[in-house]
Amino acid sequence: MKLVTAVGEESPFVGMITNDEQHIIPLKRVEESVFGSSIIPDSLLECIKLGSDFIDRIQNQSSVFHSRTDLHIPINQVRMLAPIHKPEKNIICVGKNYVEHAIEMGSAEDIPEHMMVFTKAPTTVVGPSHDVLSHSDITNELDYEGELAIIIGKKGKGISREEALDYVFGYSIINDITARDLQSKHKQFFIGKSLDTSCPMGPWIVHKSVVDNPNHLNIQTKVNGELRQDSNTKHFIFDIEEIISVLSKGMTLEPGDIIATGTPAGVGKGYKPPKFLKHGDVVTIEVETIGILENKIY
Template sequence: MKILTFKKTKDSKDEVGILDSGAKKIISLNSLGIKVPSMQELIYKWDKKTEDTLLKAIYQKEGEFLIDEVIKLSPIPHPAQEIICLGINYLEHAKESAKFKKIAFSGKREEAVYFGKRVNSATPDGGNIPLHTQITQKLDYEAELGVIISKDAWNVKKENAFDYVFGYTIINDISARDVQIKHNQWYFGKSLEGCTPMGPWIATKDEFPTPPILEISSYVNGQLRQKSSTGLLIFDIPYVIEELSSGMVLKAGSILSMGTPSGVGMGFEPPRFLKNGDVVECHIEGIGCLKNTIKE
């Protein structure tokens, strides 16, 4: 099922809903007697009874609100913790990254690279991404698979990793390349306000094979930039959950962003960084499309 966060009007409270079987209308969880103020709370309280209630409603109840007539929010508008991101987790992106930085690349990755992305407020599908010209001239896009953790994960083995996955979403890991290089680390350049588009919803894990091998792509102004598959991840979901949970608790509702394939702006010659008015679309098979406009 696809679960989203929305508002009926600008001044109304956030609500959580599911798409009905026609995928054009939203069924509010409030109408089903499931009183949760946020997606985070739904994940905390998720159980078999809740899942069965929602699955039944999808096929027996027509949605109350047309999806185009509500205000869509990011599925988790205000993450409780920083998003844990994977750096250079596709081989071809590792090559283009090294080329841009003018450093040697051995052709293999021995260890995963993790970094935190600070997100005060995630930008929803249809929202604007600030250009931040006061501090960057090299804003870039990165289409990524987002993994939502379903329950507290501690010392999880690879073979049990998907027991701790709630579902998947799309993340555009907007990055200020010049800020990254200036500070010789990624945290600041990845954490500018408004630079974490996420959505348009969470697709629960039951909609996908295990592991989810999905086409992933991005477009800028309708031009294809990235095209790959999550089957090409260097460090996959079970590896990441096992490694991270061996030393830290991944709390329910935690978000993992699994890295981006090649084709980002810095990989072109000359580089193709984002400009005012650019429209960026990130697609992942089975989830949908996350579309945003760059706005100064």
């Protein structure tokens, strides 16, 4: 089940991608057409907050949603937004969660013993195919970071490893765009990680029922077709269960919270000489089972 936020001639709506990935099923419109009314909200964030009621309704009426092909919309006739295009909170990010990335950013001494966490402002979020601003007036070291994203599905605090995946709604892809020079200049991550448009997300959220093992997914990043990052989430230092458990110790996780799980080796800064992003570059991130997120630097 792949859930999207898209906009066509009207305001943004919540949809489900058809099996061939060529059409979007506008869930609320189909439900209203068939049943005369709908419980489906206009934002995917609000849908997630409905919890199992939302997923159960879609699954129970799956044949109805897929059969109303007259209401399906070709995917090339809408603009895809980030699935959660207006996050209510900062995006939570795990830093240096792959050994080889920690080493390329410093040395073996930089491999974290405890989970490293920072955040990106909600205003960073943009959707698939949305242009990413180069911010050339303030940075010369714009970098890419392909990452698997966790979407929290229910409220929790003090979550055990054993129960952690029960709190997941689904998964998406994030490009944690980073201004390395600002990161260095300010001696912290927030400014260098929070430039407008620096968190492309999408193309959709894949419900957790589709993902057998999120800790074993291939992940690749290409820039203008050149393979830069090539790894698997099995190489996480802190797996998804650990990430959720540690974050929830003393801090409440809520439906719609977005967690970026860290990037593998191969970022632009890791090359000698560095390969930073420039105007016109196209960054393509593919995560097994999840999909492809592509954005152009403008």
